[in-house]
Amino acid sequence: MKSPIKVLITGATGCLAYSLIPMVANGQVYGKDQPIILHLMARRVSILEGVVMELKDCAYPLVRDVVVTSDEEIAFRDVDFVFMLASMPRREGMQRKDLLEANVKICAQHGRALACYAKQTVKVLVGCNPTNTCALITAKYASSMIPAHNITALTRLDHNRTVHQLAVKHDVNVKRVSRVVVWGNHSNTQFPDVSNACIDGQPVPFEGHDNMLMDTVIKRGYAVLAARNNISALSAAKGAADHMRDWWTGTDDWVSMGVISDGNEYGVPEGLVYSFPVTIDRETKEWKVVDNIDPDERAVKLIKISADELVAEKQEALIVLQNL
Ligand code: LMR
Structure with missing residues (x-):
């Protein structure tokens, strides 16, 4: 035991x-x-x-x-x-x-x-x-x-939301969806990216950045809050449980996690906690940012917008804490 x-x-x-x-x-x-x-x-x-x-x-x-x-x-x-x-x-x-x-x-x-x-x-x-x-x-x-x-x-909540939206769009079970990414901040600047997504391991036809899907995911927390008069609890807990389980047991698919940036990933400055696609090794239980994605021009811009917001939030937080 x-x-x-x-x-x-x-x-x-x-x-x-x-x-x-x-x-x-x-x-x-x-x-x-x-x-x-x-x-x-x-x-x-x-x-x-x-x-x-x-x-x-x-x-x-x-x-x-x-x-x-x-x-x-x-x-x-x-x-x-x-x-x-x-x-x-x-x-x-x-x-x-x-x-x-x-x-x-x-x-x-x-x-x-x-x-x-x-x-x-x-x-x-x-x-x-x-x-x-x-x-x-x-x-x-x-x-x-x-x-x-x-x-x-925790950005697995946004990741799971994106998986669900894509599964609905293609009328398949969520289990068949892979390679979804949520980049950036858990905020309105997050970038739910389905441009690399697969169904049953095959790339799904990419119809440009899916604005409707992105909008639904980005606004989902607020939609739940308005409907429930309370924040998402069940889905946030499931996201947290999935995040920790994968960190502990390893992954087959990419998962989105907010992790510390080292300055060498997709133009994101060093020293932010940024949501990237990661994989987790079953033996070492260490996460690693997926490093072979080739974001198109629009994706590069969206990745940067969220990074800029995080730089500003970091400054704000440091000011709040300067007397602590
Ligand atoms: C969410 O995304 O649902 C949570 O972060 C709660 C919130 O404030 O939106």
Whole structure:
């Protein structure tokens, strides 16, 4: 029997966490033979006690223990994986970047906690908005101990949205779609790119950049928010679970992940967390940016627009944090 891994979910009283916890607990992320010790962190621990009662009542065989806390040291101590969800959520009428000031402060603090208490090999997925810049700030504040490679941002939600839209367009099951890419920021400048997409491994006829599909994907978060009067929770949790599962078990297809840029990929400046197509090695569990795509002129422009936005967000975040 494998020894248990420690998985921390911050913002554990939020609706995203409420959808994610069962996915982690039932073996969907780390495998059906991998025991787990769940660390749930939130400011209001009394609400978490209710979640713990429910978790117990689910009788998940893989869940060996649940630690509930608002204390950073207890939450982050020796963890193997972190889903960073603690944040102020978006409300109708807001852009994701309107949350920057509040959420980068939380990420800076949790970045420091990662450096102080987590395992050096910890794999972190930042899911709070604006996710790319929040992940970058987390990496900056964790950098004394944790490599920036280990801290990633959630754009799998946009990737999954794109896969679904393309499958609907061609009237096929989502499983038959591959080589979709979401480039850039998890914002209105993201570039859902289907120009390399395949169905059953064969390139789909490319009809220029599909503006309708792109528009639907880009506006999907807002459409869900308007319809539900709340942010996407189930689909965001599924994206987070898919992201972590693939990071842990490896990939056959390209997947989109917000990862630290090194300045040599598709004209994106160094030192941003940018969503690229990546593959993940099954043995090393390391991601690698797919480096043999040849974006056309329009794609190059769209990739740059999102990079420019991330440069501006980074500056804004650094100003917010200069006195921290
Ligand atoms: C989404 O894309 O649905 C999430 O990032 C939530 C939001 O604020 O849109």
